[in-house]
Each structure stands twice: as structure tokens, then as C-alpha cells.
Amino acid sequence: MTIAELRKLIVDIENKPAKTPGTTVPGDECLWSFGVDEIDQALPHARLCSRSFHDVSAAHPTDRSSACGFAMALLSRLPGEGDILWCQLVPDAQEYGSLYGPGLHWLGIDPGRIIHVCARSHKDLAWVMEEAVRSAGLRAVLSEGPALNFTATRRLSLACEEAATPCLFVNLNGEAGASAAATRWQVKADVGPGDGEGMSGPGTAAWSISLVRCRGGQPGKWHLHWDYETFSFHMASPVRGGEIFARPADTGDVVAFGRAG
Amino acid sequence: MHARRIRATSLRLDVLDEDVPFCLVETGGKGIRITAISKAAAGHGVKVGQPLNDARAICPQLASYPADSRADMEGLKSLAQWCDRYSPSVSLIAPDSIAIDTTGCAHLFGGEAALLQDVMRRLQWMKLTVRTGLAETLAAARAIALFADINAIGDRIVPHGQIAAATNDLPVEALDLCFDIVVLLRRLGLKTIGAVAAVPRHALARRFQSKQAAGDVCLRLDHLYGRRGQAFQPLKPAPLYRARMGCNDPILDIVSLEYGLGYLLNDLVRQLEGDGVGVRTLTLTACRVDGSTRAVQAGLSRPNRNPSHLQRLLKERLEQIDPGEGIDTLILSADAVQVFDPRQKNLDGTSTLKSEETSVLIDRLANRLGAKNVYRTIPVESHIPERAQKPVAVNDRTVWLEHSIKPDRPFRLLARPETISAIAEVPDGPPLQFIWRRIIRRVVHARGPERIAPEWWLQGAADDEVRDYYEVEDTQGHRYWLYRAGLYQDPVRKGPPLWFMHGLFA
Numbered sequence: 098m099t100i101a102e103l104r105k106l107i108v109d110i111e112n113k114p115a116k117t118p119g120t121t122v123p124g125d126e127c128l129w130s131f132g133v134d135e136i137d138q139a140l141p142h143a144r145l146c147s148r149s150f151h152d153v154s155a156a157h158p159t160d161r162s163s164a165c166g167f168a169m170a171l172l173s174r175l176p177g178e179g180d181i182l183w184c185q186l187v188p189d190a191q192e193y194g195s196l197y198g199p200g201l202h203w204l205g206i207d208p209g210r211i212i213h214v215c216a217r218s219h220k221d222l223a224w225v226m227e228e229a230v231r232s233a234g235l236r237a238v239l240s241e242g243p244a245l246n247f248t249a250t251r252r253l254s255l256a257c258e259e260a261a262t263p264c265l266f267v268n269l270n271g272e273a274g275a276s277a278a279a280t281r282w283q284v285k286a287d288v289g290p291g292d293g294e295g296m297s298g299p300g301t302a303a304w305s306i307s308l309v310r311c312r313g314g315q316p317g318k319w320h321l322h323w324d325y326e327t328f329s330f331h332m333a334s335p336v337r338g339g340e341i342f343a344r345p346a347d348t349g350d351v352v353a354f355g356r357a358g
Numbered sequence: 359m360h361a362r363r364i365r366a367t368s369l370r371l372d373v374l375d376e377d378v379p380f381c382l383v384e385t386g387g388k389g390i391r392i393t394a395i396s397k398a399a400a401g402h403g404v405k406v407g408q409p410l411n412d413a414r415a416i417c418p419q420l421a422s423y424p425a426d427s428r429a430d431m432e433g434l435k436s437l438a439q440w441c442d443r444y445s446p447s448v449s450l451i452a453p454d455s456i457a458i459d460t461t462g463c464a465h466l467f468g469g470e471a472a473l474l475q476d477v478m479r480r481l482q483w484m485k486l487t488v489r490t491g492l493a494e495t496l497a498a499a500r501a502i503a504l505f506a507d508i509n510a511i512g513d514r515i516v517p518h519g520q521i522a523a524a525t526n527d528l529p530v531e532a533l534d535l536c537f538d539i540v541v542l543l544r545r546l547g548l549k550t551i552g553a554v555a556a557v558p559r560h561a562l563a564r565r566f567q568s569k570q571a572a573g574d575v576c577l578r579l580d581h582l583y584g585r586r587g588q589a590f591q592p593l594k595p596a597p598l599y600r601a602r603m604g605c606n607d608p609i610l611d612i613v614s615l616e617y618g619l620g621y622l623l624n625d626l627v628r629q630l631e632g633d634g635v636g637v638r639t640l641t642l643t644a645c646r647v648d649g650s651t652r653a654v655q656a657g658l659s660r661p662n663r664n665p666s667h668l669q670r671l672l673k674e675r676l677e678q679i680d681p682g683e684g685i686d687t688l689i690l691s692a693d694a695v696q697v698f699d700p701r702q703k704n705l706d707g708t709s710t711l712k713s714e715e716t717s718v719l720i721d722r723l724a725n726r727l728g729a730k731n732v733y734r735t736i737p738v739e740s741h742i743p744e745r746a747q748k749p750v751a752v753n754d755r756t757v758w759l760e761h762s763i764k765p766d767r768p769f770r771l772l773a774r775p776e777t778i779s780a781i782a783e784v785p786d787g788p789p790l791q792f793i794w795r796r797i798i799r800r801v802v803h804a805r806g807p808e809r810i811a812p813e814w815w816l817q818g819a820a821d822d823e824v825r826d827y828y829e830v831e832d833t834q835g836h837r838y839w840l841y842r843a844g845l846y847q848d849p850v851r852k853g854p855p856l857w858f859m860h861g862l863f864a
Contacts, residue, residue, distance in 0.1 A: 159797075159836060162770055166864020169769065180716060187731075191773050197861065198735050198747040198758060200767035204864060208735060208758045212716075213749070214723055215731040228722060234715030286835035291803045298805025299831040302864040323864065 129175045129263070133321070133330045140280070141313035147175065148261040149279035150254040154244075154268035156285035156305075161193060161269055163286040165241055166204060167304050168265045169196075170323050170330070172237055173205030175263065179236030181206070182229045184214040186222060186242050189269070205328030210236070223249045230256040230264050241267035244274055251277040281310040287320055287333070301325060303333060379417050382425040383410050393425045427453065436650055438593055443604070443645040443687040444473065446596035455503070457496055459590060466602070474511050484649045490514055493521060496588050497581040501525055501532035501551070521583055526552030533578040539571050555579055597691035599637070601625035608647050608684020615644075615676050615685070622690035623665045636661025636698025642672055644679050645687040652679045656725050659753050660717040661698035667718055671725050720752045741810050743771060743827075743860065766808065766829050768839040768861030775858035778840060782857070785846045788828040792840070794859050799832040806830075807842075823855070829863070837863035 155164040198208030287303035379399035402417035447459035491502030493516035580586035733749035780792035788804035812822030839861035
């Protein structure tokens with residue numbers, strides 16, 4: 098057996114996607130992507146695997162709600178109907194609140210699809226996630242809590258693969274411990290572009306996201322905006338969020354001068 | 359006539375089964391009186407109801423202890439629950455009796471005599487003094503149990519239609535009448551039930567001054583002979599579906615418990631299948647050798663009768679059952695059932711397979727985490743943000759219509775608004791800077807106010823203040839939803855209005 102054959106064997110065993118975008122992953126026929134070329138190109142097959150476990154961590158403890166909002170927005174781009182299970186710890190719900198239906202719509206999620214679960218302990222949280230993933234009735238599982246240990250993430254990855262259900266975990270303390278997640282993201286809030294009106298109210302949500310680890314992908318960092326109307330991500334200017342949108346009004350058009358006399 | 363065969367067990371607890379005369383006493387209006395006595399005390403001539411001083415005069419060495427009727431009742435109730443092993447329909451008769459409706463249950467124990475023998479044996483093993491009786495009516499069984507002076511078990515069972523013969527010689531006290539009537543009957547020379555029954559009704563009525571007293575005697579007699587029905591109030595309604603397993607050797611380990619559960623589930627599911635119903639609430643009751651019971655319950659979000667699902671639900675709880683000295687009977691009952699047809703399709707023709715999978719998951723989560731920790735939310739018609747949604751059972755899915763989705767609402771709402779200290783322009787400018795959880799946050803973008811008035815038509819909302827909500831973004835890009843309760847130029851309020859943090863945006 099040649100080295101090439103062995104390599105191919107390893108690829109097959111790990112079900113590691115080849116690095117040529119466009120080819121379909123076996124069994125993953127749904128297209129779950131950012132809709133932003135720059136990010137999609139960094140992912141294997143230009144999409145997020147919809148039968149894997151993904152980890153989204155907050156860059157800083159104060160970025161928790163940004164990380165969670167980003168995960169929600171990402172889930173809204175997952176095609177298909179069905180319930181989404183949302184799980185958090187009771188103390189987290191007490192301290193940082195729980196999902197609020199009237200505001201979820203702006204992240205592109207129908208609040209009626211969400212099944213809320215409150216777990217009392219970290220152990221219960223991992224148990225709920227695994228049970229939920231293994232149950233074939235759900236479209237996706239989203240959970241937030243303190244970092245899971247490697248064994249838990251490995252179990253979840255295997256469960257996601259077997260049941261073909263995606264699972265997103267919002268890692269609240271942002272610790273970069275060992276994880277078996279297919280992709281690991283780090284999310285930080287960005288100052289938004291504002292709405293450009295007189296009061297200069299907050300405009301769309303803005304995140305600075307980094308792809309920290311991805312099997313078969315390219316790590317990178319991007320600044321994203323969320324469009325509340327079309328429920329889609331947009332790239333922001335990497336310099337400072339919003340400036341590409343807020344073009345000065347008095348720039349005017351370039352007028353060709355006629356040659357004098 | 360009564361088809362039921364009811365047996366009443368009367369028991370008296372012997373605290374000190376020794377030579378020490380012992381009694382329980384209660385302080386009442388007429389001084390300290392005796393409520394219960396031991397065998398030794400009875401031997402000395404002490405009687406129940408006697409004042410303690412009189413009893414002491416007869417028997418100076420009499421030990422006394424205050425009675426605790428509440429604890430007695432608790433003990434009796436726990437024993438009554440244990441009697442679930444004999445029949446699903448068990449009732450308490452205060453202060454010291456338990457009635458069991460054994461209709462259709464005796465054959466499980468090898469006949470009525472064997473059943474009675476079993477009761478006696480187990481209760482005596484628990485060091486209880488027991489008197490039993492079995493008859494077609496509750497009153498007859500009670501009379502036999504309390505007043506018949508028979509030792510042979512067989513004679514304590516009144517055969518069909520023989521109530522009159524069996525109770526004729528019993529004293530009138532056995533009729534369960536009040537004290538004054540008993541005294542009167544004895545004065546009239548009617549000392550046995552037979553004598554009372556022999557008197558014609560109209561003659562009986564003439565001998566009493568009050569019509570009610572005469573009516574009472576007739577009613578008791580009718581109860582005794584089954585001419586009138588007597589209310590039987592079971593501790594809990596008998597479940598419609600029930601499976602029971604007696605164990606020859608007491609169960610002590612969880613493996614046997616699991617095996618027993620599997621056996622019972624097969625039995626129960628067969629009954630459910632026959633009637634086309636699924637279970638909503640399932641209870642496993644373990645009767646322990648020492649006369650106490652332990653029960654675990656599992657609730658289901660949708661009717662189900664899949665044995666493996668039910669087994670998984672209960673299996674997680676089995677470790678909560680403390681077998682103590684051993685479990686000798688396991689009872690599995692379906693307390694709530696609902697019509698259930700697994701082949702039924704949804705109205706839109708799609709298979710229920712997916713929602714079936716979900717409800718199986720929901721059951722498992724709810725049984726481990728508690729039903730209130732697994733929920734869906736539905737919109738509520740209210741402008742107050744915290745009232746705009748409420749939790750409901752997962753299966754009650756409703757559509758969130760467009761109008762329940764309001765502009766500029768955060769996707770996370772704090773459990774309760776938190777006080778913040780804010781610097782803002784008077785009268786209704788957004789905060790320029792605020793401190794939330796000890797961190798100073800400078801505001802870059804702000805929008806507002808959105809004024810939300812209190813819902814004064816609700817009770818308790820009259821004192822609520824007007825809230826002005828602002829959506830703000832700080833220098834870090836974090837976005838908050840905060841509000842000011844009240845107005846700056848309010849002549850009524852004292853001091854400046856307070857600011858609160860209420861929600862977080864993505």
C-alpha cells in the first residue's frame with residue numbers, strides 16, 4: 098500500500114472532506130452557509146456541515162449575548178423546518194436572561210420553533226444536548242454554558258454525525274480547551290454602523306468573528322453585519338464597522354469638465 | 359344488594375409488648391383521659407376513656423405517654439397505602455381502621471381466607487395487633503372485625519347472604535352509633551344487633567324521642583345488611599389500568615427491580631392496547647416488607663404505550679426507590695390515560711413520526727429536569743415586555759403572528775430588570791453613560807424613547823410607572839435595552855426616576 102493510498106484511507110476513515118469546494122459531502126445534502134463568499138470559501142465545501150457539532154465562544158465574558166445572537170443568526174440560515182431545542186443552565190437564565198420571542202424574529206427565527214430547556218447542572222446540560230441530538234425529531238440543537246470537556250464534545254460530535262442533526266454550543270467562558278468540534282468560532286461584538294439618522298440609533302448587529310479551528314478549512318477573521326430585513330450576513334469594512342455603508346452624502350458625482358474654449 | 363366484598367382491618371399499636379401497663383393519654387375539657395392501653399394495662403382493669411387519675415388508683419404503676427393523633431393518622435395512612443398491594447381501592451376509617459374493597463382481588467392471593475391470612479401474617483410481622491373481618495358490606499366487615507370474638511380466620515369471613523346470622527349476637531356498639539343512642543338502646547334492653555333488628559321499624563321509631571335518632575338506627579341497620587349503599591371513599595381513585603406483581607423473595611437490588619418493571623410494563627401495555635389508549639401518567643409503587651411504600655411517577659407529554667419508552671422513563675427514577683428491608687410487591691398503574699392510535703396521521707397527511715420522536719424526547723427531558731423546565735413560549739397580548747410571552751407545554755405550539763413581533767425588541771430578556779445608575783439628559787434624553795454590574799459603559803448610539811404605559815386595568819398594576827425604553831450601544835459594540843421608570847418632572851414622585859437594564863441585543 099502506498100503512502101497516497103494510506104492517506105486516502107485516513108481521509109475516508111475521518112470522513113474528512115477533500116479540499117475541493119463544490120463537491121458534495123455524502124449525506125449532507127442541505128446547504129448551510131453564511132451566504133458571504135469570503136467566509137464560505139474558508140469552509141470545506143463552502144458550507145457548514147449540518148451533521149456536526151460546532152463551537153461558538155465568546156471572546157470576552159461580556160460578549161456572551163453577541164456570541165449567542167450570532168449562533169442564532171447562523172441557525173436561521175439552516176434550511177428546513179422543525180423545532181430547535183435551546184438549552185441553558187438555570188443560573189445563566191437568571192443572570193443573562195433567556196430567549197425572548199418578540200425579539201427573536203429579528204434574527205430570522207420563528208419563536209414558536211424554540212423548545213426551551215433549563216438544566217440544573219453542567220452534567221444535565223451535556224446530557225440534554227446529547228439526548229436532543231440523538232432524537233430524530235429536532236432540526237437543530239443550540240445550547241449555552243461553561244466549556245464542555247473533550248469527552249463530551251467528542252460524544253456530541255459522534256451523536257451529531259449519527260443522527261444528522263447539527264448542534265451549536267455557545268461556550269460562555271471562552272476557554273480554548275481541547276474540543277472535537279468541527280468548527281470553532283470566536284465572536285466579539287463590533288461597534289455597529291448606526292442607523293445614520295439624526296439620533297444616530299444603533300443599526301444592525303455587528304460582530305467580529307474568527308474561525309479558530311476548522312477541519313479541512315482555513316482559519317480567518319471577518320467583520321460581519323446582520324441584515325434585519327433579509328436575514329443575511331454582510332461583510333463590513335475591516336477597518337471600522339459601518340464606514341462602507343455610511344458614505345458621506347456630499348461626495349457628489351464626478352463631472353467631466355469640458356475643454357475650455 | 360351489594361356485590362362488593364369488603365373487609366375492614368382494625369389495628370391497635372402495642373408500643374410496649376411487655377408486662378408494664380402502659381397507656382396513651384390526651385388532655386381534654388374533662389382532664390386527662392386515656393385514649394389507648396396496652397394488653398398489660400387491660401389486664402389490670404384500665405379502660406379506654408377513663409380519667410388517668412382513676413386508672414392510676416386501680417393500677418399505680420401505669421405508665422402514660424401523650425397521644426399524638428396526627429402521627430397516628432399519618433401512620434395509618436402510610437399503612438393504607440401499603441394495602442394497595444391487596445386492592446387498588448383502599449379507604450381510611452378514622453381513627454384506627456382500614457377498609458379494603460377486595461372485589462375481584464381475592465383470587466390473586468388464593469381465595470378470601472388466604473388473603474385474610476396474608477394480611478394477618480404480614481401485619482403481625484410488623485408487630486401490629488390486628489383484627490380482621492370480611493363481609494359483603496363495609497358495616498358488617500367492620501362489626502365483625504371490631505366486635506366478633508372469634509379466633510379462626512375462616513369464621514371471620516361472612517359467607518354470601520349470611521350477614522344477619524353472623525352479626526345477630528354482636529353488641530349494639532358494633533352498629534357504629536353515637537354514644538347516647540347506644541345507651542338508650544341498652545336501657546331498652548336491646549343489647550345485640552339481632553335484638554334491634556327484630557324490632558319492627560315503626561315500633562323502633564316510637565321508642566326514640568327524636569326522629570333522627572330512630573332514622574340513624576335504621577340507616578346503620580340498612581348499611582349492615584346492604585339494603586342501602588354506604589359511601590366508600592378510597593384514598594385515591596382506583597386507576598383504570600393496573601399491573602401487580604408479588605415477589606416470593608423480597609427485592610433488594612435494582613436489577614431485579616428493572617426486571618419487575620419490564621414484566622409489569624408488558625402486562626400493562628397489553629391492557630392499554632386492548633382499549634386503544636396510551637398512558638399520560640405512570641406510577642410505580644413499591645410495597646416494602648416493613649409496611650411502607652415508595653412510589654415514582656413519570657409524566658408523558660403525549661399518550662404513549664411503547665414499552666421501551668415507558669421503561670426508559672421509569673428506569674431513570676428507579677434508583678430513587680429505597681428498598682429498605684426489601685420490596686415484596688410492585689404495582690404499576692396508569693393513572694391518566696388518553697385515546698391513542700399510533701397509526702393516526704396528522705391532519706395535513708404527514709406522518710406523526712417526527713413529532714412522535716420529539717414527544718419521546720420531551721418526556722425524557724421533563725422527567726429528569728422537571729416539567730416546568732421544558733417548555734415552549736406563546737405570545738400574550740400585552741405591551742409590558744415581560745408579559746408579552748409566557749411558557750406553555752411543548753405540545754401547545756402556537757403561531758407567532760406578525761403583530762406579536764414588535765420592533766426593536768431584544769432577543770434576550772433578563773429574568774428581572776436590574777437597577778443601573780445612568781447619566782442622562784433631562785427630561786427624556788437617552789443615557790450618555792451608565793453603570794451596569796459595576797462596569798461603566800459609555801453610550802455611542804442610542805434610540806428612543808419608546809414609551810410603555812402601565813396596564814392599569816390589571817390588578818396590582820396601578821402603582822406601576824410609565825417606562826421609557828431606549829436601545830443603546832456602548833463603545834464595545836454591546837447593545838442594551840434599558841428603561842427609565844417614571845418621569846423627571848413628576849410632581850408626585852420623590853427624587854429622580856430610576857433606570858433599569860432589561861434586555862440584551864445580539
